[in-house]
Amino acid sequence: MAALSFTLAHTDTHSKARAGIIQTDHGAIETPIFMPVGTVGSVKAVTQQQLQEEVRAQIILGNTYHLYLRPGTQVLEAAGGLHAFNGWHKPILTDSGGYQVFSLAANRKIKEEGVVFQSHIDGSRHLFSPENVMDIQRSIGADIIMAFDECPPYPSEYAYAKKSMALTHRWLDRCFARLAETPDKYGYTQNLFPIVQGSTFPDLRKQSCEYIASKEAAGNAIGGLSVGEPIDMMYEFAALCAENLPANKPRYLMGVGTPWDLLECISLGIDMFDCVMPTRNGRNGMIFTTEGVLNIKNKKWATDFSVIDAGMPCATSNFYSKAYLRHLFVAGEILGLQIASIQNLSFYLWLVGQARQHIIAGDYASWKTGMTDKIKQRL
Structure with missing residues (x-):
């Protein structure tokens, strides 16, 4: 081969x-x-x-x-x-x-x-x-x-x-x-x-x-x-x-x-x-999203029924709500660890995929600056 x-x-x-x-x-x-x-x-x-x-x-x-x-x-x-x-x-x-x-x-x-x-x-x-x-x-x-x-x-x-x-x-x-x-x-x-x-x-x-x-x-x-x-x-x-x-x-x-x-x-x-x-x-509750970083254990998410990350193409990101994911972490349910892992890995792969598209388009440097500021935000 x-x-x-x-x-x-x-x-x-x-x-x-x-x-x-x-x-x-x-x-x-x-x-x-x-x-x-x-x-x-x-x-x-x-x-x-x-x-x-x-x-x-x-x-x-x-x-x-x-x-x-x-x-x-x-x-x-x-x-x-x-x-x-x-x-x-x-x-x-x-x-x-x-x-x-x-x-x-x-x-x-x-x-x-x-x-x-x-x-x-x-x-x-x-x-x-x-x-x-x-x-x-x-x-x-x-x-x-x-x-x-x-x-x-x-x-x-x-x-x-x-x-x-x-x-x-x-x-x-x-x-x-x-x-x-x-x-x-x-x-x-x-x-x-x-x-x-x-x-x-x-x-x-x-x-x-x-x-x-x-x-x-x-x-x-x-x-x-x-x-x-x-x-x-x-x-x-x-x-x-x-x-x-x-x-x-x-x-x-x-x-x-x-x-x-x-x-x-x-x-x-x-x-x-x-x-x-x-x-x-x-697995420790830090969720990377297209809008920034959130601590899913924070009480502010207890009644947030919006999906985890609407900006992602991943099915898991668009199926479960922030409130439900927080509930799973608070309850110690294994499903919470799985959802969080899928979200974060999907986000990383989405991010490098977006980077590739912008390199090919010729505007990576300017895109990187705005994207970095956005995803570093603590929600």
Whole structure:
């Protein structure tokens, strides 16, 4: 089967925003795109049918660390890979688990070979190396797989960030070597994305971009941002990386962010995003809408019988009222979490779809300003 390809269709004349198409063996992805996070092979509280028909997701994420621990590669291989296991037959991307090893796992020890860590589930000890992380992602069977990297914390000292970046680059070489030694398991092409690191040091970020670009991978990711640094700094380094990564390959900013973060980073030349925010915040009562952000638990919605979001094409957004959704949250009903998750994910996908239309129309920069002001309002 064919390797991933990226066609750049339009670039906004007043910003760096781009509209393109990523082609994978499981279908096309229109960019800019937001990818719902399905950490353990499931987007929380949302079925695959709802993801396709209401959210209109084009690609979802899985996570190597979590899927390796549960259900394990033996189960995934017996099923025929994650696509067959969870019934999602569009593109899938897997994060390598590097971030989870550094954020969730206990008693981790970083060495040249890889990272020894304890499972957050049962305390069992494991080793993640570039080689076995590639093997695990082969077993999962995602269309886009991520290189194993070290994500340094914010803030980091310059010396540590430089050492960490060099280790990430050496691990990347081993990832490519391992993939060259092992065939795709399920008859379609898996595409490796390297990850730019370098913390918040411009010279290191530029060096990392240059090293990653030299690999001529199918696409490139920007890691180590949205880890606690100020928002303006995140924008600064996203822009720096976008400027120094190849224009003919998709650029993926990992773990970002709010709806207005997406709009700003699209204007910097970023093509792909993922974040747990729409589902996590939705489960806590924060609802993103075309008119602004609302806290559905607030008593002001108790007798508001207007639909959740009339500006959305999503059926769920136009069926349930704000008052009913508030009632579900106050009563502790699971349906409330599902409705909120569908609304927020649908909104994110609607937003990047609108961004794409305005990039193609040539008025993205002016549209972004008005849309940002509107959706940031607290209702």
